[in-house]
Amino acid sequence: MKVEKISELTTNRLSVYLRCLNELSAKGIKTVSSDDLAKRFHLNSAQIRKDLAYFGEFGVRGVGYYVDNLRQDLTKILGLDKPHNVGIIGAGRMGTALADYYEYSQTNFSVVALFDTDKAKVGQKVGNVKIHDIKKFEELVKKEEIDVAVIAVPAQYAQDILEMVVKVGIKAIMNFAPIPLKAEENIKIRTVDLTISLESLSYFLAQPTGENGKIMKPIAKNRRIKKK
């Protein structure tokens, strides 16, 4: 087993493997080889073995992996055996949508509070989740044991909110504001930028494509700015 740094790509794949195993388990399949797993879900068997090897020896040579055992192992590695409490900052469209979405997806993540500055929103509820004044953030983080923050505020406030969140001791943050945020090294930020995603699709549509479907080349040269 290696003891080096684990790439985020590796842990992302663990997430995928876990889901595949859950599916297999639901089908009543007890054991699976890396080859089998790779073929079923369009993965790479060597990569599966390599990824798992970072964390220990989970398989049985000559047999493969016991589905339920590996599920448990991955669940533990990913920290999904313990519940997490999520606070969402920004009770706008994005924030409330996320609250709604996560509340009803059966995971070990519970949305326990929404926060906003808008007095009109404070006190209201989204599903079972109450909207609090952002001033009470620290208080509620402690009371509700929030360990994950979701930032869903307009871009211009996002960095300030991040700093507030970090100051209170939160280490894991999901950012939906369309702006890259900066924090110390021991803070983990995942930014999901729906605007970039859409714009990248737009770019794709705007480009001329060749027979093979590949984007061929950008627009013409000699587009010079005239002197004013």
Place this chain on the structure above:
Amino acid sequence: MKVEKISELTTNRLSVYLRCLNELSAKGIKTVSSDDLAKRFHLNSAQIRKDLAYFGEFGVRGVGYYVDNLRQDLTKILGLDKPHNVGIIGAGRMGTALADYYEYSQTNFSVVALFDTDKAKVGQKVGNVKIHDIKKFEELVKKEEIDVAVIAVPAQYAQDILEMVVKVGIKAIMNFAPIPLKAEENIKIRTVDLTISLESLSYFLAQPTGENGKIMKPIAKNRRIKKK
């Protein structure tokens, strides 16, 4: 100017640059150098110039870039000068949240239709967007000139939906189902997997961290499965 393939990372950055320029423009700033831009938004000036160079010469040596000109150029490169019509498949929590979110974000993407199989939902509206029977997908794609599809259905249906979408001629797809989808090369799929994002945060929280904040090493070895 180069005429090679453009990496998605490059076009993602173009998206970011455009936003930065919009901000500068709003502040009334007329010109900006790559260095200036890099410092303001924590980017890399060499990278900015390199990225732009793929598409032409937009700057003025000795001066920098004219903010509004470059905005227009990037807008055009990204295909954001033309409107796009979006159809969202799956009127569940995710689908309706996205419809709501995109409807009120001022972009050139308009959500023109939602689709679902649930008869109870068909005919209802989310904001100004009507929910249609999925059987009418092809018809509406033509009528409403939908060129971007958003897949927001449960994982097990996602691949089938994708194939239906592709068959109708849609080339740009955003996938929110937590499963990687496969399509031909000339189809562009962007998957946004909120589950993986959260689970990656969970992994981070579960790991022991050293003084430097770096994740130190995985769990212990010698976790062998006993023979049954």
Place this chain on the structure above:
DNA sequence: CAATACTGTTTCAAGTGTGAAACAATTTTT
């Protein structure tokens, strides 16, 4: 005209990720 500023472009080194291949070790099957 000279100095300055800044882009456009190339080159290089470093780091990272991927996929294939190979093979010893171990277990099951025959």
Place this chain on the structure above:
DNA sequence: AAAAATTGTTTCACACTTGAAACAGTATTG
């Protein structure tokens, strides 16, 4: 006991991205 299956592990080649450095070319400034 031999054959087959499959993991755990290493190694290698390839591709991609980044960031730095260097420098010619072009515009502005003094």
